[in-house]
Amino acid sequence: MRQRLATLLAAATLALLPATAQASTTYPDPQPVTGRRIIHDPTVLRLKSGGYVAYSTGGIIGARTSKDRVHWDDAGNAFAAPPSWWYEYNATGDPWAPDISYRAGRYWLYYAVSSWGTNHSAIGVATSPTGLPGTWTDHGKVLTSGTTDAWNAIDPAVIHADGRLWMSFGSYWTGIRMVELNPMTGKAVQGATVHHLATRPDAPYAVEGPYIVRHGRSYYLFASYDQCCAGVHSTYKIRVGRSTSVTGPYVDSTGTSLLDGGGDLLLEGHGRYVGTGGESIFRDRGRDVLAYHYYDAEDDGTPKLGLNRLSWTRDGWPRVL
Template structure:
């Protein structure tokens, strides 16, 4: 997911003026939490560290790192790794990783990430662990799961969730959409011969849904996914949709009952005002509250990708909304 700045500030302002939905959307969605410091990010995953403060990892660099003491001021903290593990070069010439996922279990931080090339599903998901979750402390453990050009899925955009005593990884981008496999908790890697479950897709090619994140709230599991196109500055059409299921493996449906396997999904957040192409999302827990982390393209700053943070609230019938 290479980040590209495509328009000047003047052109960005022109695009905003031409967007028919902007005024309505600006009234419908809250602005992200104001932050300072290093705001540039793409495909963020955020966690509150056991040692205090916050870490965010992202696409860019060798998994770009940001650190914050309060969740409001963020500092550039270099990269997760000093250099790419050699096996990454099997999937692209630059050792460029994408879309990490950060979690904590069994006394360690776990960092999942993808390596691939634009436009192919010759892809792999890898995993690293750390005692502290801080950049420069990660030990890579190699491939978790991979896909080939003969497969009907794309092994990128990993996201981890525990359910019913098992560990699961959702993933997927275009091809046939969002998939899921069971992981071995001891290794963090796919169970040999694991069933590849199908969670969400679109009715028509190119099946533009990717970047899953699954969380449990109440008795349901919620699948958040990015729909449409990223990575084109203020021309991006990314938006976040969500469905829910009583089972982690689905079926996921929206509030009308339409399955996400048939293109369903309630619209949670889309471009509004200066905040264009909202997506690449993850969800993290902080002091009893759920937060949505995502990137947007700032139409007031040349379409630069920046960190968006909004709290999630839940309706009485268990539907999420941003605030």
């Protein structure tokens, strides 16, 4: 009887804890996927024509397609060859961290080109009538950064908010930034303010890969914290804050600003799923789905696709299911 009473009391106590406190003790595994699972920095979208497409770092923006969000096939690359201007930023024309969206009757693909350890970087944009690989037309640079800038023009993510178009971006170099885009060209508004959304008080300010969504009356900034790209030694994890304005200030559930190192822990590595990050979010049949990569500790640290549903607590904070 005492044991049963203790169990009931423990369950009741857990139910009363904030969602963020519960989430800090256990995390769900990614939903089962099959086929071409190897991926890094995934961006996923359900196409108007049906089915799904995912683009990622690797190749000339590597592509995967799926009919059911479970089995994924290799679909080649977004482009047949790198646009010539990419070589201004690395010798191999290697693109990073794409972001796909649909707006104004077209699909838009944003991506970054850079080299490891430098902020000599650029974000580019392409459009497509179908969103499928091989149909993209590149339109050149959206935003650039150089060694004299305090930000790094990589990891783009676009959101339409209050009738205006915005792009969050950034990595290290003081963290996450945001700039307004011209909705006609999809490129940065000339002379636009570069807003500061998130950073950390400790060098090297390891926060990157932003993604912003709106839920209810608030905007939610998701970002990847700590070390990426080290296989089973990666410490990537996803944190989140929210704001009533798309340009911030963003705070976590304790009220700590993301500019002061705040951010609720949403998902981190557990078991075989190491270094969860490089996230994006997409809508599927009225529900939010979190896409990310993890490094599989049971497969030599190979990066693989993680997908989980997002739910929202009564007080408006996201939880991974």
